[in-house]
Amino acid sequence: MFSREKKYFIKNDDSCLELEDMSFESDEEYLGRVEYPFNKKLLDVFWYSCLLMLVIMISRVFYLSVIKGGYYRDLSQSNKTRNILIRAPRGKIYDRFGNALVYNIPSLDLAINPNNFSDDANEIAKISELIANILQEDKNEVEKKLLLIKEKAKKSVLLFENITQDQAILVAEKLNNFPSVFIEKTAIRSYVDSIIFSHILGYEGKIKPEELASNPGYLMTDSIGKQGIEKSYEKYLRGQYGARKIEVDSMGRFKKELEIISPIPGNELMLNINSELQKRIFDSLTSILEKEDLKVASAVAMDPRNGEVLALVSIPSFDNNLFSGGISVENYERIINDPLKPMFNRVVLGEYPPGSTIKPLIAAAALKEGVITNRTQIESKGGIAVGEYYFGDWKIHGITDVRRAIAVSSDVFFYSIGGGYGGIEGLGMSRMKKYEEMFGLGEKTGIDISNEETGFIPDEQWKLEETGEKWYKGNSYHAAIGQGYITTTPIQLANYICAIANDGTLYQPRIVSQVRSFDGKTLNNKPIIKRENIIDKSILKVVQEGMRMTVTEGTAQLLNELKVKVAGKTGTAQYGNESKTFGWFVSYAPYDNPEIVLVVLIEGQDSENSYNAVPVTKEVYQWYFNEEPKEENVETE
Numbered sequence: 001m002f003s004r005e006k007k008y009f010i011k012n013d014d015s016c017l018e019l020e021d022m023s024f025e026s027d028e029e030y031l032g033r034v035e036y037p038f039n040k041k042l043l044d045v046f047w048y049s050c051l052l053m054l055v056i057m058i059s060r061v062f063y064l065s066v067i068k069g070g071y072y073r074d075l076s077q078s079n080k081t082r083n084i085l086i087r088a089p090r091g092k093i094y095d096r097f098g099n100a101l102v103y104n105i106p107s108l109d110l111a112i113n114p115n116n117f118s119d120d121a122n123e124i125a126k127i128s129e130l131i132a133n134i135l136q137e138d139k140n141e142v143e144k145k146l147l148l149i150k151e152k153a154k155k156s157v158l159l160f161e162n163i164t165q166d167q168a169i170l171v172a173e174k175l176n177n178f179p180s181v182f183i184e185k186t187a188i189r190s191y192v193d194s195i196i197f198s199h200i201l202g203y204e205g206k207i208k209p210e211e212l213a214s215n216p217g218y219l220m221t222d223s224i225g226k227q228g229i230e231k232s233y234e235k236y237l238r239g240q241y242g243a244r245k246i247e248v249d250s251m252g253r254f255k256k257e258l259e260i261i262s263p264i265p266g267n268e269l270m271l272n273i274n275s276e277l278q279k280r281i282f283d284s285l286t287s288i289l290e291k292e293d294l295k296v297a298s299a300v301a302m303d304p305r306n307g308e309v310l311a312l313v314s315i316p317s318f319d320n321n322l323f324s325g326g327i328s329v330e331n332y333e334r335i336i337n338d339p340l341k342p343m344f345n346r347v348v349l350g351e352y353p354p355g356s357t358i359k360p361l362i363a364a365a366a367l368k369e370g371v372i373t374n375r376t377q378i379e380s381k382g383g384i385a386v387g388e389y390y391f392g393d394w395k396i397h398g399i400t401d402v403r404r405a406i407a408v409s410s411d412v413f414f415y416s417i418g419g420g421y422g423g424i425e426g427l428g429m430s431r432m433k434k435y436e437e438m439f440g441l442g443e444k445t446g447i448d449i450s451n452e453e454t455g456f457i458p459d460e461q462w463k464l465e466e467t468g469e470k471w472y473k474g475n476s477y478h479a480a481i482g483q484g485y486i487t488t489t490p491i492q493l494a495n496y497i498c499a500i501a502n503d504g505t506l507y508q509p510r511i512v513s514q515v516r517s518f519d520g521k522t523l524n525n526k527p528i529i530k531r532e533n534i535i536d537k538s539i540l541k542v543v544q545e546g547m548r549m550t551v552t553e554g555t556a557q558l559l560n561e562l563k564v565k566v567a568g569k570t571g572t573a574q575y576g577n578e579s580k581t582f583g584w585f586v587s588y589a590p591y592d593n594p595e596i597v598l599v600v601l602i603e604g605q606d607s608e609n610s611y612n613a614v615p616v617t618k619e620v621y622q623w624y625f626n627e628e629p630k631e632e633n634v635e636t637e
Contacts, residue, residue, distance in 0.1 A: 102189050190324070303595060351487040357571035504535055582607070
């Protein structure tokens with residue numbers, strides 16, 4: 001290679017420029033690039049683009065730090081803090097004298113938070129195995145539960161309830177690295193004399209998925225009232241959650257506690273129930289059932305002055321403590337498959353023909369409608385014939401007026417005033433139904449306990465529509481003595497007898513008397529009057545005298561041995577094909593100033609020995625009025 005110096009001249013109009021010789025060792029491509037100048041417009045675009053990006057970045061920083069700063073600070077805080085719910089103690093329940101009927105016992109549950117759940121199948125399998133080993137459960141079943149929770153649940157879900165303290169310690173130790181699994185402190189109900197009070201109190205249990213829709217604000221790990229007072233007063237008994245605010249690390253593990261918000265306990269309930277009276281009635285019924293080889297009975301006591309329910313007993317009963325701790329499959333199947341239905345509250349759900357206990361009401365209706373007077377006399381020769389049909393009486397009573405007819409329970413007398421016979425027109429079913437409904441039959445009493453049946457009062461139109469047959473006089477005869485199509489519940493009968501005893505006021509039965517909050521405020525469950533002055537006091541006085549004569553010279557003379565004056569009415573109703581009867585006795589005492597109404601029903605008796613309710617009533621009144629027991633002597637209808 002060599003170079004030579006040359007001189008180049010560039011001509012201009014006026015002069016020429018001299019360029020020094022240069023040495024070139026490059027190719028033509030390089031020379032071409034040197035010759036083209038840089039485009040200034042591209043440079044401007046570049047700088048404007050940089051400026052725009054800078055503005056966008058500054059705006060974004062301003063938006064995130066200023067406008068959305070609070071949101072992201074809270075989000076950041078929530079990533080390192082957790083709020084752990086503290087369950088509120090459920091309200092206690094007391095009888096009228098302040099005796100506790102239910103307590104709260106601390107309990108531990110194993111729960112799962114699906115929001116912290118891993119998607120790793122191996123991790124889920126490991127958690128399942130650990131839980132299964134600790135709780136002695138089937139691993140495959142545990143894993144199925146976990147996968148189902150992960151797929152469907154959005155909030156914490158109960159996995160196993162009421163685990164032991166030792167199991168909880170092992171869970172905390174072995175599953176410490178799995179923040180989705182946690183132990184929740186809760187409480188279960190412990191019911192005092194559970195079998196005696198179970199139909200009043202009911203029970204509480206873990207909420208079911210289908211119950212969540214109608215109970216907003218509940219979690220899948222919550223408990224809820226299922227029956228009885230626990231259910232009907234759920235909104236009062238349930239307290240308000242508290243919370244523990246804790247700090248956690250990046251793995252969700254506990255670091256330290258930051259704050260505690262105390263829970264608000266549930267309200268306490270004061271009942272009108274006299275727990276000692278409840279026990280006495282339960283024991284008396286149990287004793288007579290064992291003695292007579294019977295299985296089923298019920299009773300209810302009320303205060304006729306205000307509608308307070310003093311006792312409510314249904315036998316057979318069940319142990320509600322089995323449900324509060326999570327009932328086993330074996331125990332649950334044993335209870336629900338029992339043909340005697342121990343969970344069935346016969347006082348409010350049982351619908352029975354009232355038998356002769358309806359007769360005081362029919363007498364009052366006949367007196368009010370002018371069908372008879374208090375001096376009208378009807379002769380019973382053992383029955384009456386209507387065409388080819390014969391309607392028998394349980395006994396030949398001879399000539400009776402309305403008072404004596406109630407006392408000796410003359411069927412012929414009530415056939416006559418109910419359906420008509422001889423020169424007596426009779427009420428007919430429509431008028432009988434009118435007065436029965438006035439006394440609260442055929443409708444719910446409104447008692448403050450979950451579930452209640454209405455009973456049934458028929459009429460002419462119902463029979464025509466239901467059976468295609470018209471209403472016959474014989475149907476009215478049967479209805480007048482509390483049989484045929486008519487049915488009532490024990491609580492309805494008790495409420496109607498209260499209205500007889502208190503001169504014509506029908507109250508709404510009440511089990512709860514007060515609701516007391518944690519801060520000392522009291523909500524009184526005041527008496528509720530459904531109807532007043534149902535029938536003239538002068539008419540009710542005649543009926544009351546007839547019910548008193550039932551004890552002094554009628555079908556319940558056993559009670560005449562008591563020092564306290566009692567008024568009452570026996571009643572039987574046959575059912576089934578085995579000549580079995582329902583045996584009723586309704587009563588109130590003291591006769592001159594009633595303070596208690598007692599209705600006793602014993603099922604499954606022989607028709608020849610159907611007065612077992614009377615000795616039970618005697619025993620209860622002896623205790624209630626502090627009398628010494630005497631030997632029993634019962635006349636049978």
